[in-house]
Amino acid sequence: MDDKYYLEFEKPIVELDNKIKEIRDLAGSSGADLEEEIKNLEKKRNKLQGDVYSRLNRWQRVQLARHPLRPYSLDLVSLIFDDFIELHGDRYFSEDRALVGGFAMLNNQAVMFVGQQKGRNVKQRQYRNFGMSHPEGYRKALRLFCLAEKFGRPIIIFIDTPGAYCGIGAEERGQAEAIARNIREMFAIEVPIVIVIIGEGASGGALGIGIGDIVLMLENSWYSVISPEGCAAILWKSVDDPKQLEANRIQAAESLKPTSSDLLDLGIIDGIIPEPLGGAHRDYSATAKNIKNKLVEVLPNLMGKNSQELLADRLRKYRSMGEFLEI
Amino acid sequence: MVEWFKRSKKGISSDERRDIPDGVWTKCSSCGEILTVISLEKSYWVCSKCDYHFRISADSYIKLIIDDGTFEEYDGNLISGDPLKFKDSKKYPERIAAARKKTGKNDAVISGLGRINGLDASFAVMDFNFIGASMGSVVGEKIARAIERSLDREFPLVIVSCSGGARMMEGILSLMQMAKTSALLSLLDKRRIPFISVLTNPTTAGVMASYASLGDIIIAEPKALLGFAGPRVIAQTIGGELPPGFQSSEFLLEHGFLDAIVQRKNLKETISKLLKYMLHDNISLFDQ
Numbered sequence: 001m002d003d004k005y006y007l008e009f010e011k012p013i014v015e016l017d018n019k020i021k022e023i024r025d026l027a028g029s030s031g032a033d034l035e036e037e038i039k040n041l042e043k044k045r046n047k048l049q050g051d052v053y054s055r056l057n058r059w060q061r062v063q064l065a066r067h068p069l070r071p072y073s074l075d076l077v078s079l080i081f082d083d084f085i086e087l088h089g090d091r092y093f094s095e096d097r098a099l100v101g102g103f104a105m106l107n108n109q110a111v112m113f114v115g116q117q118k119g120r121n122v123k124q125r126q127y128r129n130f131g132m133s134h135p136e137g138y139r140k141a142l143r144l145f146c147l148a149e150k151f152g153r154p155i156i157i158f159i160d161t162p163g164a165y166c167g168i169g170a171e172e173r174g175q176a177e178a179i180a181r182n183i184r185e186m187f188a189i190e191v192p193i194v195i196v197i198i199g200e201g202a203s204g205g206a207l208g209i210g211i212g213d214i215v216l217m218l219e220n221s222w223y224s225v226i227s228p229e230g231c232a233a234i235l236w237k238s239v240d241d242p243k244q245l246e247a248n249r250i251q252a253a254e255s256l257k258p259t260s261s262d263l264l265d266l267g268i269i270d271g272i273i274p275e276p277l278g279g280a281h282r283d284y285s286a287t288a289k290n291i292k293n294k295l296v297e298v299l300p301n302l303m304g305k306n307s308q309e310l311l312a313d314r315l316r317k318y319r320s321m322g323e324f325l326e327i
Numbered sequence: 328m329v330e331w332f333k334r335s336k337k338g339i340s341s342d343e344r345r346d347i348p349d350g351v352w353t354k355c356s357s358c359g360e361i362l363t364v365i366s367l368e369k370s371y372w373v374c375s376k377c378d379y380h381f382r383i384s385a386d387s388y389i390k391l392i393i394d395d396g397t398f399e400e401y402d403g404n405l406i407s408g409d410p411l412k413f414k415d416s417k418k419y420p421e422r423i424a425a426a427r428k429k430t431g432k433n434d435a436v437i438s439g440l441g442r443i444n445g446l447d448a449s450f451a452v453m454d455f456n457f458i459g460a461s462m463g464s465v466v467g468e469k470i471a472r473a474i475e476r477s478l479d480r481e482f483p484l485v486i487v488s489c490s491g492g493a494r495m496m497e498g499i500l501s502l503m504q505m506a507k508t509s510a511l512l513s514l515l516d517k518r519r520i521p522f523i524s525v526l527t528n529p530t531t532a533g534v535m536a537s538y539a540s541l542g543d544i545i546i547a548e549p550k551a552l553l554g555f556a557g558p559r560v561i562a563q564t565i566g567g568e569l570p571p572g573f574q575s576s577e578f579l580l581e582h583g584f585l586d587a588i589v590q591r592k593n594l595k596e597t598i599s600k601l602l603k604y605m606l607h608d609n610i611s612l613f614d615q
Contacts (some may be wrong), residue, residue, distance in 0.1 A: 174582070181540070183506055186516070204505065226493075262499075321507055322500055
């Protein structure tokens with residue numbers, strides 16, 4: 001993957017960055033004093049970045065969640081945990097590489113980590129099936145949840161998927177059944193579960209490993225019942241004009257309200273983990289540190305609960321979700 | 328065959344969308360056979376030639392499965408809000424109002440208590456005519472309450488599903504209905520209260536990936552479309568054609584995801600027999 005990938009709205013900022021670098025280089029090589037100019041440009045750049053990022057619309061946030069340079073599960077695992085040992089296979093059919101998991105240490109606490117994994121270049125993307133699991137991925141996850149429960153380890157889950165895989169094999173082997181079973185069984189797993197949506201949380205594909213006692217979202221991630229472009233395609237059918245297509249997607253994203261602040265407002269998530277300005281891809285370490293701090297903050301309280309309390313609270317949390325009127 | 332009954336132009340026929348016709352004659356949506364409405368009514372809306380099961384309303388299933396005069400509806404007063412202020416070509420409340428007017432129902436599921444061959448049960452049935460029986464907060468809440476009635480009274484649970492999936496216009500809240508319903512089913516599971524899931528044409532996506540797939544017993548009507556993703560989406564993803572019979576009831580049975588395929592006319596007998604096998608009391612199947 002080209003490490004110089006920029007989204008449309010990132011470009012003016014990047015242009016200023018490049019200019020600053022140019023002047024720095026010039027100052028370095030010529031010995032001229034250009035500090036004043038550099039300072040001014042940096043000021044301008046920071047103001048522009050602040051302006052751009054405070055004004056992002058929902059569709060642009062979705063773009064950030066999909067940024068090709070965004071940290072994926074394993075990038076973050078190596079920065080957050082120690083001694084991660086990956087465990088493979090669902091024990092029924094095969095290994096699903098779109099979902100990874102295994103034991104890891106969070107400081108001094110042994111945990112079970114499970115996360116959806118995307119690939120960064122063409123080869124890796126295919127290897128990871130674009131982060132889209134077959135039923136085997138969900139069954140592997142459930143196996144690891146049960147393993148964690150058996151040995152009393154809390155479970156940390158990272159969600160990052162454009163959806164559960166739609167294909168012939170996935171249907172033959174019961175994609176719907178695998179997801180449904182996971183959702184139900186996650187309400188019976190007697191150890192704490194913390195969910196972090198780190199990128200894309202697309203529908204049932206996300207929910208299939210998405211039931212937790214605490215659900216958090218990285219600031220620029222999205223989570224909804226359908227992707228904005230999927231929603232737009234259903235509402236407005238096919239559109240040839242690229243401008244109109246873009247407009248439809250913008251409107252669909254606005255309607256779906258899939259961003260972290262939307263979900264916090266709707267009472268679906270428990271908190272937002274801030275990203276470095278410009279997005280998680282600008283600074284993996286800072287992103288990982290923010291996630292780690294939050295995990296370390298929320299886990300002790302959950303681990304203090306007995307299993308009955310834990311399950312009752314988990315049930316209560318989801319039982320109350322939904323909005324309707326009684327006439 | 329009376330030739331002039333056949334519609335020559337494709338696209339005029341409305342029987343794909345609205346299964347039960349008003350006239351004296353109708354054409355089978357599957358094989359094109361011309362059938363009289365009277366004969367269809369007698370055969371539970373099943374084509375005598377090809378066994379195609381016409382889509383029938385929630386009320387028809389209540390009549391078919393629940394003992395006469397024993398059904399007591401609950402939660403009929405729940406209606407949808409507009410939590411996201413969702414806007415497309417039509418506002419969501421306008422869509423709801425239109426669906427309520429068209430169907431005379433307040434949302435896509437009818438639920439309550441009733442008897443099935445004398446056995447008390449908590450029963451829910453979905454209605455495709457209401458925005459494709461999509462699951463929003465009302466459907467989720469009514470299914471949740473139906474499960475809670477099972478838990479409170481120790482009555483077995485029977486849900487007849489059909490659904491195009493989650494109600495997009497409620498965004499993340501509709502997704503969470505999968506969690507809410509499945510959460511309560513985990514309690515039902517622990518308490519060993521039987522749950523029979525009946526799948527009808529079509530049951531897909533969010534409903535299929537939650538309670539519809541979680542029955543102790545899962546049965547389906549013949550030739551129903553059942554699956555996670557819609558066939559169009561899969562064809563697009565794989566960039567090719569789908570094998571014949573893909574995602575049909577018969578396909579699911581073949582791959583091990585159904586207990587049985589049951590003719591509509593046998594649904595009630597099959598359900599009550601299965602319930603008797605699962606209920607705690609050791610009831611003789613032949614006691615009347």
